Amino acid sequence: MSGPAPAGVPGRRLLGSETVLVLALSLGASAVSAVISFVGSVTRPGGLADQAATLNASHAPGRPWLDLAWQVFGIATALVPVLLVGHLLQREGAGGLRAVGFDRLRPASDLGRGAAVAAVVGGAGLAFYLASRAAGVNLTVVPEALPHVWWKVPVLIASAVQNAVLEEVVVVGYLLRRLGQLGWTPAAALAASAVLRGSYHLYQGIGGMVGNMAMGVLFVLLYRRWGRVGPLVAAHALIDTVAFVGYALLVGKVGWLPHP
Template sequence: MTRSTPGAAGPARRTLRSEVLLVLALSLGADAVGAVISFIGSVTKPGPLKNQAATLVTTQAPGRPWLDLAWQLFGVATALIPVALVAHLLAREGAGMRAIGLDLRRPRSDLVRGAVIAAGIGGTGLALYLGARAAGFNLTVVPESLPDVWWRIPVLVAAAVQNAVLEEVIVVGYLLRRLEQLGWAPMAALVASAVLRGSYHLYQGIGGLVGNMAMGVIFVLLYRRWRRVGPLVAAHALIDTVAFVGYALLAGKVSWLPT
């Protein structure tokens, strides 16, 4: 799946490979392994998948809202440590996060592009999820189960932004840069990024795997066109914010939304 590239042989290549494996082991690679184990548990459990739930943002201290808030903020902050590691590694390289397009040079353009992407992908993703669940290929995804307290919506938005930053920085900007430096062919790198994105969503079911792989292909192509993860972060954050907050507001009030 790889091809040779001049000027990146020997110890330098081994160092880059080790770095990529370590970054993934501390972040989305570990999540992918956990998702596979979770999916095996789901498919071997009696009953259809749609009768099982995959909860994304859940309470950490039932009945103790202030402690729950502390745990929610702690979870968001610690989930972003791999992003800080990537920023450190890119800075040591002399490139910085600007090299993958996560900066404030084009905030309006990034947000507009992100909104357009979110509008295109969001509805399609919802339709795919509902279809996969109805066909028995997906668990019921419960975006949130937080208590109805004042910090519920802010925490959901923070979780959406955290997901977006973590995933797009690691699985698009960082991974594609390193695979290119290691001499991977463009198509092989695209497949690796898309498969990784799909795999850590497998806990949701086959629909989560396939839908996120398709999203991964689109995001890689857009990143290569714009050379910026900023629009992808904006799009992902908007998609997850609508999913989390929309579920919080609509669950139990509309018939088409599984709960």
């Protein structure tokens, strides 16, 4: 039987409702959207590999300045849940996002560890995606479909960083902390984090879900070892940057890269 919550920490009921609300405003909602999208894909005529999932699309074709405004708006608003998490942790007295290791205390270490993780996960992830698509259990993932304008690469990099910060802070740092405070076992919390990460990638197909669940397990284990989401944010940002910008540079020029 657990004792009273430490000073500044809400009771378990409030912590539970807070966690549900944070997820409902962020990646939990994305998971529901991904499930609906996947149902639409599997019930559509034709195989999954013949369909495409576009990650970074134009919001105003033919109007580059308006498109840029929408891109910046989308990236900025997607980070609001991270600011909310920081506020909640600060109010708890945990020091804000420093409580989960998202700070500038160890930039060289975070980047070095992140680069090493990205090198391993990125290569394995690409191989798994190609195999999943060939097996017919994954859509063709189109990392970007932006117009050829001057802001294309900066927006793709910003999008990669936004994805990394949102996912690692919320799905690893915040969620594991809250589930631990709610009395979940480490194994159950790991499973919940990994399943959530896989579920909001289901719009890509079964391969996208399984691959990201595996990545989720690894990232939780690394977070518990290092006590920081900083290296995970760096790794995720590097993986997505290479995927987004690499696709933009290579699509149509190499035979092994699938495209619609």
